[in-house]
Amino acid sequence: MADNKYTLEQDHQLVESLDQLFEQQKSAFRQQPYPSAEQRIQSLKKLKAAMLAYQDELVSALNSDFGCRSADDSKMGDFMPTLMAIDYSIAHIKKWMKPSKRSVGVLFQPAKAYVMYQPLGVIGIITPWNYPLYLSIGPLATALAAGNTAMIKMSEFTPATNEVLAKMLSENFDSSQVAILGGGPKVAAHFSTKAFDHLLFTGSTRVGKLVMAAAAQNLTPVTLELGGKSPTIIDEQIDMKDAVSRFILGKTLNAGQTCVAPDYILCPSNRIDELKSAVAHWFNKMYPSVENNQDYTAIINDAQLSRLKAWLDDATEKGASVTTLGSDSLASCITSGKLPLTLLTDVNMDMTVMQEEIFGPLLPIVSYETVEQAIDYINDRDRPLALYVCSQDSQFQQRILEHTHAGGVCINDAAMHVAQDDLPFGGVGPSGMGHYHGPEGFKTFSKAKPVFAKGKFNSATMAFPPYGKLIHKLIYKFFIK
Known part of the structure; x- marks a missing residue:
């Protein structure tokens, strides 16, 4: 099993680095708040290619962290579902990004209504030790598909895997788009206090309560993937x-x-x-x-x-x-x-x-x-x-x-x-809240922003005060009943 001890000095440095990376990502997102479908697809293709290129090194690192991690467990439990999720997102991004048309009531015509799915911003991802690739890169792929930047806090129990992942991601992404951190509980606790635009935590119910309490201080929305007795x-x-x-x-x-x-x-x-x-x-x-x-x-x-x-x-x-x-x-x-x-x-x-x-x-x-x-x-x-x-x-x-x-x-x-x-x-109740994967994951990491749009003709003026006109009587007759 790999050494997973972090010194207080290392954790202190990581906390400082975390703060800097968070500000860097916030700034970068403001510069590009709505990446095109082509940009998102390119990011995902780059992520997939990196995973394949680093497959052997990551399998070896997982084996080191566990003391003995079956190569096939790593391929079936970490690599395969991650790559499948990336491919699925690539195939569906353009469809997911299309505005969803909604109906407009007769009283408000002529107009149109739709929902646009807007990237939230900086997504925080807290990853457990049991499937460190699938539970870090999987959510990352969904965050990128939705047009966000992302910061990942890895478990202190998988230092060898964390090191390889950090090298893989830094070679392919600028830290203003994707950042990864290791470190111990002090770093994880500080990570939870940042004002992310959404925070995804996978882990125990006990720690999930602490993460949610910390996120509540910033009103940060959370998705908690916990556990329980299945x-x-x-x-x-x-x-x-x-x-x-x-x-x-x-x-x-x-x-x-x-x-x-x-x-x-x-x-x-x-x-x-x-x-x-x-x-x-x-x-x-x-x-x-x-x-x-x-x-x-x-x-x-x-x-x-x-x-x-x-x-x-x-x-x-x-x-x-x-x-x-x-x-x-x-x-x-x-x-x-x-x-x-x-x-x-x-x-x-x-x-x-x-x-x-x-x-x-x-x-x-x-x-x-x-x-x-x-x-x-x-x-x-x-x-x-x-x-x-x-x-x-x-x-x-x-x-x-x-x-x-x-x-x-x-x-x-x-x-x-x-x-x-x-x-x-x-999950549901003590086993978690919120969803990700597939279209639900895209929506979790997006703001479903309703848009009501009118053209040159403004029908509302007919209902302006003074009240008591025929139009008001007709409106009340047909719409308050």
Whole structure:
């Protein structure tokens, strides 16, 4: 794992640099407040070319930051969705920029009304450590598509990746358009206090509250992409091996260090053993070993590994049955910085693992007797960022959709709704607020400015005072009723 310690002196210098960059970007945006579609497309093409040119170096840096980051996890979880999002924006920018025509009431004719989508200005992006490329460059691409400048605060836990990204972006963009900063919590806290025109934060609910409180001092609008305990519901009838094949990659990709990873499974009580067997089948097939397997990503750092181990010990002490998958011993995997997928049954709400977002390869299994019981279990808790349904029964699917809330849903899949460029992404309640991705992302980073335009003839003069004329009586007769 790379050294992620920043000195106070370094943080102090970064804070000063942050202030200067912010003023520089504000000034640059005033000079060019409405980039053309061609300029925006050119910026995105440049960003894509840079990503491809730096692919190997970035994959290596991610591996360094994690201690072992599967190259394929990096390609599937960071590179592919980022490049797809850039391509999607390039293809749609001209359409998104077109003014949206709106109707004008009879009383106000002749006139026209429309909404123009105007760049907001300087966008702040705060990025977590788990997918440092996708969650920095993805929002950056959307901000550029909407015509903004952007400043990115990277996590202190990915210093190697931050260094490569900084080099990549500085070679292709002037800092007045795109700026990137590393640094520790002091820099992140100061970043949140800047009067950005919009601030996007991806991370924990706890830190999201702090970011929102800081942004409120400037009335800065925020999009919060948080997390929570995302459930997977398995119905009574689906083939169990098929059901597990639908969510297992979403749970094991990046060793479960994913905000939309399935957090726990709701399973019919009479199918628990069948579920455990099917999960073991798929996991052992995907990862015959864990300790020395380059396909299996390590936990990002010792602190996160210790947290997961403590939660596992806590669950065991409070009565959970633990099944560690894979051919390696748990102790040897932990020594190598890894944690194999570990199933927990007989869980209860006294366990920390059932109270907090897991963010790792622990998988509690909760039994239910009826679908109403499963729905109540979900609704009794905070609304999750994602919800997954494993069922071929359309009535079962619809019942879950209509009776639960979640930021997003997959039916017979997990996590892949995030990669659908034409779908908005965002949480609800404690799992977040606001959306980005696709057209919703473009609108998030734009001001939908209403415009009402009249030509040479001004019909309003007929209704000027003095009141009591026939025109006023007619207006009231037909429009106040």
